[in-house]
Structures are given as structure tokens and as C-alpha cells.
Amino acid sequence: xxxxxxxxxxxxxxxxxxxxxxxxxxxxxxxxxxxxxxxxxxxxxxxxxxxxxxxxxxxxxxxxxxxxxxxxxxxxxxxxxxxxxxxxxxxxxxxxxxxxxxxxxxxxxxxxxxxxxxxxxxxxxxxxxxxxxxxxxxxxxxxxxxxxxxxxxxxxxxxxxxxxxxxxxxxxxxxxxxxxxxxxxxxxxxxxxxxxxxxxxxxxxxxxxxxxxxxxxxxxxxxxxxxxxxxxxxxxxxxxxxxxxxxxxxxxxxxxxxxxxxxxxxxxxxxxxxxxxxxxxxxxxxxxxxxxxxxxxxxxxxx
Amino acid sequence: xxxxxxxxxxxxxxxxxxxxxxxxxxxxxxxxxxxxxxxxxxxxxxxxxxxxxxxxxxxxxxxxxxxxxxxxxxxxxxxxxxxxxxxxxxxxxxxxxxxxxxxxxxxxxxxxxxxxxxxxxxxxxxxxxxxxxxxxxxxxxxxxxxxxxxxxxxxxxxxxxxxxxxxxxxxxxxxxxxxxxxxxxxxxxxxxxxxxxxxxxxxxxxxxxxxxxxxxxxxxxxxxxxxxxxxxxxxxxxxxxxxxxxxxxx
Amino acid sequence: xxxxxxxxxxxxxxxxxxxxxxxxxxxxxxxxxxxxxxxxxxxxxxxxxxxxxxxxxxxxxxxxxxxxxxxxxxxxxxxxxxxxxxxxxxxxxxxxxxxxxxxxxxxxxxxxxxxxxxxxxxxxxxxxxxxxxxxxxxxxxxxxxxxxxxxxxxxxxxxxxxxxxxxxxxxxxxxxxxxxxxxxxxxxxxxxxxxxxxxxxxxxxxxxxxxxxxxxxxxxxxxxxxxxxxxxxxxxxxxxxxxxxxxxxxxxxxxxxxxxxxxxxxxxxxxxxxxxxxxxxxxxxxxxxxxxxxxxxxxxxxxxxxxxxxxxxxxxxxxxxxxxxxxxxx
Numbered sequence: 001x002x003x004x005x006x007x008x009x010x011x012x013x014x015x016x017x018x019x020x021x022x023x024x025x026x027x028x029x030x031x032x033x034x035x036x037x038x039x040x041x042x043x044x045x046x047x048x049x050x051x052x053x054x055x056x057x058x059x060x061x062x063x064x065x066x067x068x069x070x071x072x073x074x075x076x077x078x079x080x081x082x083x084x085x086x087x088x089x090x091x092x093x094x095x096x097x098x099x100x101x102x103x104x105x106x107x108x109x110x111x112x113x114x115x116x117x118x119x120x121x122x123x124x125x126x127x128x129x130x131x132x133x134x135x136x137x138x139x140x141x142x143x144x145x146x147x148x149x150x151x152x153x154x155x156x157x158x159x160x161x162x163x164x165x166x167x168x169x170x171x172x173x174x175x176x177x178x179x180x181x182x183x184x185x186x187x188x189x190x191x192x193x194x195x196x197x198x199x200x201x202x203x204x205x206x207x208x209x210x211x212x213x214x215x216x217x218x219x220x221x222x223x224x225x226x227x228x229x230x231x232x233x234x235x236x237x238x239x240x241x242x243x244x245x246x247x248x249x250x251x252x253x254x255x256x257x258x259x260x261x262x263x264x265x266x267x268x269x270x271x272x273x274x275x276x277x278x279x280x281x282x283x284x285x286x287x288x289x290x291x292x293x294x295x296x297x298x299x300x301x302x303x
Numbered sequence: 304x305x306x307x308x309x310x311x312x313x314x315x316x317x318x319x320x321x322x323x324x325x326x327x328x329x330x331x332x333x334x335x336x337x338x339x340x341x342x343x344x345x346x347x348x349x350x351x352x353x354x355x356x357x358x359x360x361x362x363x364x365x366x367x368x369x370x371x372x373x374x375x376x377x378x379x380x381x382x383x384x385x386x387x388x389x390x391x392x393x394x395x396x397x398x399x400x401x402x403x404x405x406x407x408x409x410x411x412x413x414x415x416x417x418x419x420x421x422x423x424x425x426x427x428x429x430x431x432x433x434x435x436x437x438x439x440x441x442x443x444x445x446x447x448x449x450x451x452x453x454x455x456x457x458x459x460x461x462x463x464x465x466x467x468x469x470x471x472x473x474x475x476x477x478x479x480x481x482x483x484x485x486x487x488x489x490x491x492x493x494x495x496x497x498x499x500x501x502x503x504x505x506x507x508x509x510x511x512x513x514x515x516x517x518x519x520x521x522x523x524x525x526x527x528x529x530x531x532x533x534x535x536x537x538x539x540x541x542x543x544x545x546x547x548x549x550x551x552x553x
Numbered sequence: 554x555x556x557x558x559x560x561x562x563x564x565x566x567x568x569x570x571x572x573x574x575x576x577x578x579x580x581x582x583x584x585x586x587x588x589x590x591x592x593x594x595x596x597x598x599x600x601x602x603x604x605x606x607x608x609x610x611x612x613x614x615x616x617x618x619x620x621x622x623x624x625x626x627x628x629x630x631x632x633x634x635x636x637x638x639x640x641x642x643x644x645x646x647x648x649x650x651x652x653x654x655x656x657x658x659x660x661x662x663x664x665x666x667x668x669x670x671x672x673x674x675x676x677x678x679x680x681x682x683x684x685x686x687x688x689x690x691x692x693x694x695x696x697x698x699x700x701x702x703x704x705x706x707x708x709x710x711x712x713x714x715x716x717x718x719x720x721x722x723x724x725x726x727x728x729x730x731x732x733x734x735x736x737x738x739x740x741x742x743x744x745x746x747x748x749x750x751x752x753x754x755x756x757x758x759x760x761x762x763x764x765x766x767x768x769x770x771x772x773x774x775x776x777x778x779x780x781x782x783x784x785x786x787x788x789x790x791x792x793x794x795x796x797x798x799x800x801x802x803x804x805x806x807x808x809x810x811x812x813x814x815x816x817x818x819x820x821x822x823x824x825x826x827x828x829x830x831x832x833x834x835x836x837x838x839x840x841x842x843x844x845x846x847x848x849x850x851x852x853x854x855x856x857x858x859x860x861x862x863x864x865x866x867x868x869x870x871x872x873x874x875x876x877x878x879x880x881x882x883x
Contacts, residue, residue: 045662050662051662053665099850103847103849104850105853108660108661109661112662113606113849117845118846120839120841121843123838124837124839124842127834127835127838127839128833128835128839231835239669239670277677277680281678284670288671288674291659291666292654292656292659295663
């Protein structure tokens with residue numbers, strides 16, 4: 001987590017509006033990427049009604065993909081999206097269609113276990129293949145900052161923020177206007193009815209999983225300039241993403257977006273005032289409280 | 304006259320704007336069979352769910368054996384002696400028939416041998432004696448209905464709520480299970496049954512309540528209720544009711 | 554009484570192992586395997602019999618471990634008392650989490666998440682709290698006397714963890730035959746139907762969770778006595794949550810011996826992989842992940858479940874193949 005930079009920290013400063021605003025802005029930037037990861041998760045939950053425990057490992061894999069795209073192919077991460085997003089879409093589709101779907105035999109609890117198994121498999125495959133060292137990308141404009149007058153913001157973070165909203169918009173259009181999008185919404189609402197209407201549910205499940213995985217892949221490309229790749233990198237993000245999905249409402253896209261921004265800001269402020277670790281605990285406590293008190297979150301449908 | 308075993312007074316249940324049950328009152332005395340009938344969507348299963356503790360009423364009260372049991376959870380009511388079957392049968396699919404009934408039998412018998420013996424007896428009583436060791440999911444619809452009944456009976460209830468226990472059975476299966484139900488009231492159990500199969504209602508029930516759009520619109524003996532134009536209208540519409548009325552005039 | 558015969562035979566056979574095996578490496582492997590089996594049996598009580606899949610068994614393992622370590626290291630209390638205290642603390646954490654989770658009537662996905670979240674919270678807290686040694690962890694002083702629950706010989710440690718495991722096997726067997734067990738399984742199969750038959754689902758699930766937590770906490774306490782070191786990653790790390798659920802699933806959920814069978818298979822697989830390919834990080838867990846997916850896909854009732862299914866299948870085949878009139882054999 002980046003602290004508001006370049007400003008001397010005097011006691012009075014800690015509460016100064018500039019620091020506060022900078023922390024909030026940074027929180028929003030991070031939150032946008034959280035939101036994208038959460039978006040993929042909530043979409044999968046909304047349609048398949050399962051928590052995809054493999055989401056974090058897939059993010060780690062995508063971070064490695066983005067890293068290697070840069071290192072081996074010289075591809076700028078933002079350009080690499082064009083390559084990596086469809087690739088991970090295909091991966092997600094194949095995983096759901098040929099592994100998760102068949103292995104679970106339709107049982108919710110089995111699906112949990114299968115995605116958990118995949119998470120362990122993928123994360124450790126990454127560990128085995130690429131070892132535990134952290135890989136980072138050094139972009140020419142990686143440290144460039146945008147001067148807002150009263151504070152600075154790293155350029156990559158601004159790009160991510162914009163990109164997330166573009167992705168969200170595209171996704172919304174796909175859901176609203178394309179046949180596949182309509183089929184996905186139909187299956188999410190009423191699986192049996194959709195099946196009877198001739199929709200290939202297994203295909204739609206796989207499409208949804210693919211889209212969710214593609215979201216994660218895009219997030220990875222947006223993250224790699226300011227974050228890092230290692231086998232466990234995705235986990236940290238994903239636990240926060242779980243929190244957001246539950247807070248915003250399982251299956252709610254606006255919930256994931258708003259929740260992501262909120263959590264990003266909360267984490268930034270909490271991390272700043274209480275230190276990183278306790279900030280994380282704060283997030284989890286929110287998570288637990290929401291799960292126990294209002295499991296459907298802010299915008300979710302009643303269970 | 305002594306208070307009937309079950310006394311439901313002015314129960315209402317709202318779901319948001321929808322009033323599923325509207326000030327319904329009924330009673331079910333011990334040793335008698337009472338039927339609750341009405342067109343589809345009338346609110347019968349909702350009323351059952353309130354009586355058996357799966358739903359809390361928005362208003363009204365449920366009295367059982369002289370106590371106010373409104374809003375008590377299902378397991379507490381089961382311990383008091385209220386048992387129910389489910390319209391969509393809910394066997395413990397992965398277990399054998401005997402083990403299914405055993406769950407109910409354990410309510411009043413902690414020790415396994417005693418509970419097993421009871422489960423065996425109840426299984427025989429409902430006609431599942433040959434199938435006790437089979438997995439529950441291999442039973443036919445009729446078998447599952449009997450199992451549903453057996454599970455409830457194993458709790459040794461004083462009030463038995465049967466939710467469309469005859470649905471999905473063919474006439475000969477119905478003919479076989481009716482005496483089983485009749486035998487229950489002979490044992491002193493109060494039976495309250497939701498039923499659509501009219502011939503069974505006519506032959507089994509001693510008293511009938513008719514629920515339509517959440518309200519009790521009529522009650523009486525089966526013959527009285529069948530001839531009541533209000534009831535006919537609820538089921539078959541306005542014109543059919545007019546026919547019944549004009550038939551009476553002539 | 555004869556229902557306990559299989560347990561007696563298995564335990565006796567395992568107890569005899571140190572008579573023939575003197576290699577410390579093998580004994581260490583067996584100690585760790587039985588330790589994992591114990592933790593897994595804890596998961597099995599709630600997950601296998603109760604159908605509530607916890608993804609955060611580490612919360613209980615770590616609590617047992619830390620309480621026992623803290624009591625010895627900071628307060629000088631006797632290790633055996635520490636052991637009991639660790640189990641009690643783990644059970645209390647189980648009661649707390651269970652009361653909250655079951656009161657809220659969480660569905661399976663949510664329950665998995667809540668338990669995961671609690672374990673993570675505890676891990677983070679343990680990694681910064683002074684009393685747990687924060688990032689450095691806690692070292693228990695070497696004191697090779699039985700009073701200090703430490704033993705010179707690895708074989709004795711082995712017998713101790715075997716004894717603990719034996720108790721957990723007996724508990725599972727008693728559960729299967731008891732009213733509590735029947736009720737727990739009924740809640741697993743269909744909670745509403747169980748409640749209609751008089752089962753207090755909340756109380757039953759909570760009791761199962763407390764029992765599950767206590768057993769896994771015992772594994773955590775034993776870990777500390779054996780390794781004499783604990784830190785937040787070991788105590789509350791996802792590794793133990795995963796191994797605790799992996800072993801009963803592979804071995805057979807809801808069976809007495811599932812966790813033990815699963816632990817033997819999983820750990821042997823891990824060792825085999827290490828022998829073949831050298832100690833490359835990640836390979837063994839990779840295989841565990843793949844095995845989990847394969848087991849759910851092809852043998853969801855685990856090895857023990859597949860074995861009982863195969864036996865029943867064969868029994869039916871032999872029964873039907875005997876022609877009418879002929880004397881059937883076997």
C-alpha cells in the first residue's frame with residue numbers, strides 16, 4: 001500500500017485534509033482494481049451460485065502472464081491485455097466446462113472443494129515453475145506521477161482507474177445487448193426455466209466463468225506496473241475481493257463496483273492510521289460482520 | 304365442549320405486500336380427521352408452515368393442548384407432539400429407509416435399540432416392511448409418501464399435519480393408504496390434512512375447512528361443503544356456482 | 554462392544570510399528586501423518602458427519618498451539634495442563650464462531666468463507682501481537698521429561714499421538730451409533746426435514762463444531778510439544794486448513810477411518826513425490842490439489858466410501874447371480 005508520498009509527516013499533518021484526501025484518492029485507485037477482481041467473482045457467484053476459490057490463484061497466474069509478456073515479449077502490460085484477457089477467458093471457460101462442472105456433479109459443496117483444489121493446484125504449479133521470488137516490472141512511466149496541484153498520483157493507477165470503468169461499461173453493454181448476455185442473465189435468474197427455453201446451461205456457466213477469469217486477467221495487467229507477481233500475490237487481493245462481493249451483494253455488479261471503491265478507501269485510511277496489518281484485520285472484521293448480520297450485502301438479492 | 308387439541312385463531316401471514324393468509328381460524332380435535340381444502344394458491348401450505356413453526360405469523364395465535372405455541376420453532380413443536388409431512392417429500396436421500404424413520408424415532412427414545420425397534424414397527428405399519436434396508440432415493444413416489452408418513456409417525460405425535468400426502472398417487476395406491484390414515488385417528492391422533500383428492504376428502508374427513516385467497520370461506524361436513532355455492536365458486540368460478548344455486552332453487 | 558473391534562485392530566497394528574521401525578526419519582513421518590489425521594478427524598466431525606465444510610480449521614489448530622505454548626513459555630505452567638487448556642481454548646473458539654455462524658443460518662459457501670475469514674484474522678493478529686512473539690514466533694524450552702510433555706524417544710511421541718488419534722476414532726464410532734450422530738447426519742442431509750422431526754439443528758451443529766474444534770486443537774497442542782516452535786504462519790496458516798479437509802475428503806467423509814486413511818495416502822504421496830523429484834517446493838501441494846479435484850470428480854465419498862460401495866456392489870452381484878434352487882455360497 002502506498003502511503004501519501006513526499007509530504008513531511010508532522011503530528012498536525014496526520015489529520016491534515018491533504019493527507020486525508022490523498023489517502024482517499026489512493027484508496028479509490030486501488031479500490032477500482034479491487035472492484036474489477038470482485039466483479040469477476042460476483043458474476044460467477046450470481047450465475048453459478050458458488051464462490052470461486054480459485055479466483056486468487058488465477059489472479060496470480062495472470063500476474064505472471066503479464067510479467068512474462070513484458071519480460072519475454074517486451075509487451076507493455078496495457079497492450080498485453082489484448083493477448084492475456086482472451087487467453088484467460090479461454091482458460092476459465094475450459095476449467096468450468098471440462099473440470100469444475102463435471103467434477104462437481106452439480107453439488108454446491110463439491111464445487112467449493114473443486115475450486116479449492118484448483119486453487120491449491122494452480123498456486124503450487126506457479127510455485128513449482130517459477131519459484132517464490134517476487135517479480136516486478138519496471139516501466140518507463142511506472143513512477144511518473146500526475147500533478148493534481150495539492151498531491152501527486154502515480155500514472156499507472158490513474159490508467160487502471162479509467163480502465164476499470166471502461167471494462168465495467170463494456171460488460172454492462174454485453175449483458176444488456178448481446179444474446180449471450182441475455183442468456184447469462186436468464187440462467188442467473190432461473191436456471192430450470194432457461195434450460196427449458198433451450199439455453200445450453202453448461203455453455204453459459206463456462207462463458208460466465210470465462211468472463212470472470214478475463215476480468216481477473218485484465219486486473220492483473222493493470223496491476224503489474226505497481227504490484228508484483230509471485231505465487232501468493234493473488235491471494236491477498238482475493239480475500240479482499242470476497243469481502244467486497246459479500247458487502248456489495250453476491251451477484252450484484254453495481255455492488256461490486258461501489259463496494260470495491262468503499263473498501264479501497266477504508267483500507268487506505270485504516271492502513272494509514274493503524275498500520276497495514278491491522279488495516280487488513282479491519283477489512284476481515286467488516287467481512288465477518290456483514291456475513292453474519294446482512295449476508296445479502298448492500299445490493300444483493302435476498303437469500 | 305373441551306378445547307380442541309389444535310386451535311388456530313385469526314392467523315394472518317404477509318409477505319411484503321401479499322397477504323397469503325388472512326385471519327384464518329380452524330381447529331382439529333383429537334381422534335378426528337379434519338381436512339383443509341381450497342384451490343391452488345389459496346395459502347394452505349403457508350398456513351401449515353405457520354402451524355408447524357416454519358413461518359412466524361404476522362398476527363394471530365396457534366393454541367395446542369391448551370398452550371399458546373405461536374411462533375415456536377419446528378423442533379420445539381415436534382417435541383410437544385406436532386408432526387408434519389412436506390408436500391414436496393423430503394427424505395434423507397443418502398440414508399436407508401430404516402435410518403430415515405430412525406431419525407424420527409429418536410425424538411422420544413434416546414437409546415438406539417429402542418429407537419430401532421420403533422422404526423421397524425412404524426415401517427411395518429405404513430407398509431414399508433420389505434423395503435427398510437433400501438436406500439431412500441430408490442423408492443417410488445408412493446413409497447416416498449409412505450416414508451414421509453412413517454418419519455412423522457415415528458415421533459409419536461398427537462397432532463399430524465399431512466400436506467397433500469395423496470398427491471401423485473394412483474387410485475389403487477390411494478385406496479391402500481387411506482386405511483392407514485384412518486387408523487391413525489382411531490389411535491387418538493388428531494389429523495389435519497391438506498388435500499386435493501376430493502374422493503379421499505369425502506371419505507376420510509369428518510370436518511372440512513375451505514381456504515380461498517387466504518381466507519376461510521366455509522366449513523362443515525364434507526357434504527355440506529361440497530354443496531356450498533361459495534365453495535364451488537372458489538374452485539370453479541362464478542358460472543358453476545350459479546348452476547349450483549339454480550339447482551337448489553329447483 | 555464388538556463395534557470397536559476394527560479400531561482396536563488398527564490401533565494395535567499401528568502401535569506395534571515402533572517395534573520394527575527404528576529409523577527416526579520414518580518415525581517422524583508417521584508422527585506427522587498421525588498428527589494430520591487427528592486434525593482431519595476434527596474436520597470430519599463437522600464436515601463429514603455434519604456437512605458443514607469449514608475452510609478455516611486452522612483457527613482451532615493455531616489456538617490450541619498458541620495457548621499451550623504461551624501458558625508454558627510466559628507463565629511457566631505445566632505442559633499437560635497447557636495441553637488441556639489448549640484444547641479448551643480451541644473448543645471455546647469453535648463455540649464462538651459456531652454460535653455466530655449457525656445463528657445467522659449461513660449457507661455452505663458463506664460458512665466456508667466465514668471460517669476462512671476467522672482463521673485469517675487470527676493469523677494476522679498473531680503475527681503482530683507481542684504475546685505470540687509476533688513475527689518471530691514462540692520457542693518452547695527443551696525439557697526432555699515426561700512431566701514437560703516432551704520425550705527423548707520419537708517412538709514415545711508416536712505412541713502419544715496414536716493414543717490421541719485412537720480417542721478420536723472412538724469418538725467418531727460412538728457418534729455414528731448415538732442419537733446425536735443420527736441427528737447430526739439428518740441435519741446434513743436435510744435440515745428442514747430434521748427440524749420437523751424434533752431435531753434442534755442449531756444446537757446439534759454447534760455441538761459438532763465444538764467437538765471438531767477440540768479435536769483439531771489437540772493436534773495443534775501436540776504439534777507444539779513435538780516441534781517446540783510455533784509462529785503465526787504455522788499455527789493459523791492455510792496449510793493446516795487445507796490438509797485438515799483434504800485428508801478426510803480423500804479418505805472418506807463421514808467415516809470413522811476416513812481421516813486416517815486419507816492422511817496415510819496424502820502424506821505417502823507427498824513423500825513419494827519428494828523422493829522422486831527432490832524437495833522441490835510446490836510439487837507435493839500441486840499434487841494434493843489435483844488429487845482433491847480427481848477424488849471429488851470420481852470418488853466423492855473418498856477411498857473408504859468407494860471401498861464400501863464396491864463391497865456392496867459385489868454383494869448384490871453375487872446374490873443375484875445365484876440361480877434359484879441352487880445353494881448359494883458365501
